[in-house]
Amino acid sequence: MSVLVAIPARxxxxxxxxxxxxxxxxxxxxxxxxxxxxxxxAMAVKGVDRVVVATDDDRIRAEAERFGAEVVMTSSDCRNxxxxxxxxxxxLGSGFDIVVNLQGDAPLTPHWFVEDLVAxxxxxxxxxxxxxxxxxxxxxxxxxxEDRRAGRVGGTTAVFGHDRQGLYFSKEVxxxxxxxxxxxxxxxxxxxxxxxxxRPAALAAYPGWEPGTLETLEGLEQLRFLERGxxxxxxxxxxxxxxxxxxNNPEDVPRIEAMMAEMGMx
Numbered sequence: 712m713s714v715l716v717a718i719p720a721r722x723x724x725x726x727x728x729x730x731x732x733x734x735x736x737x738x739x740x741x742x743x744x745x746x747x748x749x750x751x752x753a754m755a756v757k758g759v760d761r762v763v764v765a766t767d768d769d770r771i772r773a774e775a776e777r778f779g780a781e782v783v784m785t786s787s788d789c790r791n792x793x794x795x796x797x798x799x800x801x802x803l804g805s806g807f808d809i810v811v812n813l814q815g816d817a818p819l820t821p822h823w824f825v826e827d828l829v830a831x832x833x834x835x836x837x838x839x840x841x842x843x844x845x846x847x848x849x850x851x852x853x854x855x856x857e858d859r860r861a862g863r864v865g866g867t868t869a870v871f872g873h874d875r876q877g878l879y880f881s882k883e884v885x886x887x888x889x890x891x892x893x894x895x896x897x898x899x900x901x902x903x904x905x906x907x908x909x910r911p912a913a914l915a916a917y918p919g920w921e922p923g924t925l926e927t928l929e930g931l932e933q934l935r936f937l938e939r940g941x942x943x944x945x946x947x948x949x950x951x952x953x954x955x956x957x958x959n960n961p962e963d964v965p966r967i968e969a970m971m972a973e974m975g976m977x
Contacts, residue, residue, distance in 0.1 A: 713760045714829055715807040716753045717783070717799045719792035720746050720775075720815040722768040726864070727961060731771050731815050735958075736968050739977040745958060746771060747778045748818035755822040758829065760807070764815075765799035791932040793907065794918045800911065809833070810914055812907040816958045819970060824904055824948045831946035832908045838944035839913035840936055842877070843904040844869045845948055845955060849892030852900050854956075855884050864959055867931060869903040869945055877943035880931050904948065905957055907933065913941060 720731040727733075731749075734742035743751075746764060753762045764775040767787040775782045783802050789795040796812045809829055813820065824843050832841040847855070851866075858865030868885050870878045879885065880903055892898050909917075913936070923938035925931075936943055954970040956963065970976075 713807045714758060714809045714811060715800065715803070716756065716759050716762045716811040716813050716825070717796040718746070718749050718753060718762070718764045718813050718815050719785075719789075719795035719799075720749075720764055720766045720768075720771050721789075721795070722766075722771060726959065730958065731766075732774060733958070733964060735818060735964065735971070737977040738972045738975045741977065743778075744774055745818060746775060746815050747780075749813060749815045749820075750775065750778065750780045752818055752820045752822070753813050753825075756811075756825045757822065758826065759811075761803075763799060763803070765795045767795075789918075790922070793909075793914070793932045793935075796907075796909070797914045797918050800914060805911060807911065810909045810911060812909070814905040814957075817905045817955075818958070819953070819955050819967065819976075820904065820906060821951070821953050821955075823951070825906060825908075827948050828906060828908050828946050831944055832910070835944050838876070838942045839910050840933070840941065841908045841944040841946050842869075842933060843906055843948045844871070844901040844945045845904055845950060847898045847900045847902050848894065849896040849898060850894040851902060851955075852884070852888075852892055852898045853894075855900070855902075859884060863962065866957055866959075867903040867905070869901050871901075871945040875945050875947075877933075877937060877945050879937070880929070880933055882929055882931065901945075901947075902955070904955065 731746040926934040
């Protein structure tokens with residue numbers, strides 16, 4: 712089964728304009744832009760046939776071409792990364808069995824997250840979309856709770872049933888808990904990792920659906936699938952000692968750089 716990885720990247724982010732071009736300093740002291748680090752994460756994934764950066768901005772296109780990425784220009788009308796991936800897939804003439812959306816704000820995504828995600832979707836023909844979830848340890852959960860207390864939007868959390876089908880995704884911390892956990896202690900909260908694998912038919916249908924109430928309130932694109940009764944498989948992945956965080960706000964830059972330094976990531 713052929714696999715396309717698309718990295719949707721837009722300049723006009725409402726929370727953090729120009730985010731794909733923000734420099735992130737690695738453990739070696741060298742800075743590379745967020746979009747480059749996301750592309751490098753995609754290129755490390757095994758079993759992928761093609762990797763593209765999908766954007767509507769010439770500044771991002773120029774930066775991506777500078778470090779050697781293939782770029783697909785998409786419309787400025789795309790409302791989110793899933794719509795941008797759908798358009799990029801159509802521009803490329805389809806022909807892929809699975810399309811992966813590796814969002815451009817998650818440069819710490821380990822290659823095995825994506826590999827396990829693709830394997831999970833292949834093994835479950837009833838699911839049309841799959842996304843990874845990572846059980847939070849106390850350190851990650853307490854970081855989420857701290858962000859919410861400070862009025863910041865941190866990571867997204869997910870709840871799912873015994874069949875691993877997603878029940879809901881939220882920028883609030885769900886399920887509700889007031890207990891404080893030790894840093895290395897496992898918790899009942901799962902961090903939703905911002906990566907998706909789609910079957911082409913579901914991806915092609917998505918832009919034709921109007922955003923529903925839940926998607927609009929939460930600002931989470933995957934809720935459009937749930938509101939349309941489509942199944943999202945939650946694939947649990949393991950950190951294997953790696954820290955994981957998305958770049959959502961300017962305050963996340965030093966947090967991610969500190970994680971990279973701690974893990975020795977160049």
